[in-house]
Amino acid sequence: MTLSSTADSERVFLSQRVLGAKSSATKEMTRLAGLMRGQGKDIITLSQGEPDFPTPRHICEAAKAAIDRNESRYTEVAGTLALREAVVRKFQRDNGLTYTPDQIQVGCGAKQLLYNALQATIDPGDEVVIPTPAWVSYPEMVSLAQGVPVIVRCGASSGFKITPAQLEDAITPRSKWLMLNSPSNPSGAVYSRAELEALGEVLLRHPHVWVMSDDIYEKIRYDSEPFATPAAVVPALAERTLTINGVSKAYAMTGWRVGFGGGPISLIKAMNLIQSQSTSHTSSISQAAAVAALDGPMDFLPTFIDAFRRRRDLVVQALRAVPGLTCDLPEGAFYTFPSCHGLLGTRDQVGTLIETDTDLAMYLLRSAGVAIVPGSSFGLPGHFRVSYAASDAELQEAMTRITRACKQLC
Ligand SMILES: Cc1ncc(COP(=O)(O)O)c(C=O)c1O
Structure with missing residues (x-):
């Protein structure tokens, strides 16, 4: 959704920047679902990306x-300082990355770190390479900073990941950042150590390009491979890498709003300046809770992962059985990103053409009462995203409804 419907008299007052911006498609889908629920409709929301578990007790205490x-x-x-020291310990322990506390910024969620970094570094016309499918907010944040998102489409054939050749092609003298996200929202793809090394080789040839590594789903992975992050895999890149993480997903703390990043002091100082003129900092109470999260026991995590794995398998199995859909098995995060190419061009029961993934998403909302997010919102049309961060019972019912609705298309 954009502000394009704003009355002319009000448009004069609003900036071109905001008039061109889009609100988050996932939040928009969730809002539509909420509206329909308010009208008494039975809607299952699989459009939101947050764990449905309570925050662990010791963090609340x-x-x-x-x-x-x-x-x-x-x-x-x-x-x-207590939280930044806990973040330093986390990066060292989990990722083998060595920072000092003044190389760390804490913000209102990982989202604010991404935003601060772009605001602190992008001049009008600077380019940011974004492999898609990518989180809906990346291109919008780049545009709000007056930069140019350079969208590189990465389909299922490359596991929804950017290849070294694609990266080489996308880099120009105006490139400032490569934004990487592993495990990925929306595809669940995870970059291996070898894949990051290969991308690193390209980046080493282009010293003007920095790396923004969004590792927010680090802990939500289903294989036993150690987690790989660019600054650790290619140490020569560390001096131009911002590694972003947070407590939202792994600790079921989305509402507490704590994210953090580690990077070169000059960048962190510039990001602190941006933050000092916007939110100042996140809540003092949330910061105390985040210290307990980072330093505390992780015994709850296997329970989270087991539940997510079970739900992933349930959803992928159901979607694979629907004629017209194909679905890869995600390696991390809590999303699947099936292709719906086989259903495009069909018609629903009243003859409405399902031409795009957005048409399909609206059809599923209308006729199945299930909210999912069209792939075009993530920069890869012909797909849709299902969040399986929902109860088993809800997922089971949603899959039954999606299956029935898709089979009714002809
Ligand atoms: C890829 C990605 N990065 C960052 C965020 C934001 O995380 P936070 O809640 O910590 O701001 C999200 C949230 O959905 C996400 O999917």
Whole structure:
């Protein structure tokens, strides 16, 4: 959704930047689903990307203790020293990355880190290479910073991942960043160490291109391969890599709004300046909770992963059985990204043409009462994204409905 319907008198007041921007398609789909539910319709929402588990108890207790200690004041813009030290420990322990606390920024979710970095580095016309399918917010954030998103389509044949040849082709003298996201939203694809090394070889030939590695789904993976992140795999890239992570997904803390990033001091300082003139910092209580999350036990994680794996298998098996859909097995995150090319060009029961993935998404919402997100929102039409961060019962029912609705198309 854009602001294109805004009245002329109001458009004069709004910036060209915001008039050209799109709101998040996932949030839009979830809003539509909410509206229909408000009208009494039975809607299952598989459009939202957040774990349905409660935040682990010890993290909540740490937040309560911070309230009792009256930790209710402003903190440093970059985040409390206690949290930045916990982040330093996390990067060292999990990723083999060595930072000092002044190389760390904490923000209101990983999203703010991405936003700060782009605002701090992009001049009008600067290019950012975005392999798609990619999270809906990447291109919009680049455009809001007056940069140019350079969209590189990566289909199922390359596992929805950018190849070294595609990267080489996409780089120009105006390229500033390559945005990587592994495990990926929306495809669930995970870059292996070897794949990152191969991309690293290309990047080493282009020293003006920096890497923004969005590792927010690091912990949600289904194979036993160690997690690979560019700054660790290609140490020569570390001095031009921003590694972004957070507590939202792995610790079921989406609403607490804590993300963090590690990178060169000059970049972090510039990002702190941007943050100092916007949100200042995230909540002091959330920061105390995030220390407990990062330093605390991870014994809850296998339960999360087992549930996600079971749900992934349920959804993929059901979607693979639907004529017209094909579906890869995602290796991480909690999304599947089936191709619906085989259903495009069909008609529903009242003769409406299903021409695009958006038509299919609207049809499934209307006639099956299931909210999913069209692939075109992620830069790869002909697909759709199903979030399986929902209960088994909801997923089972949603798959029954999707199957029935798709079989009715002819
Ligand atoms: C790829 C990706 N990056 C970042 C985020 C934002 O995470 P946070 O909630 O920490 O801002 C999301 C949320 O859906 C995401 O999918």
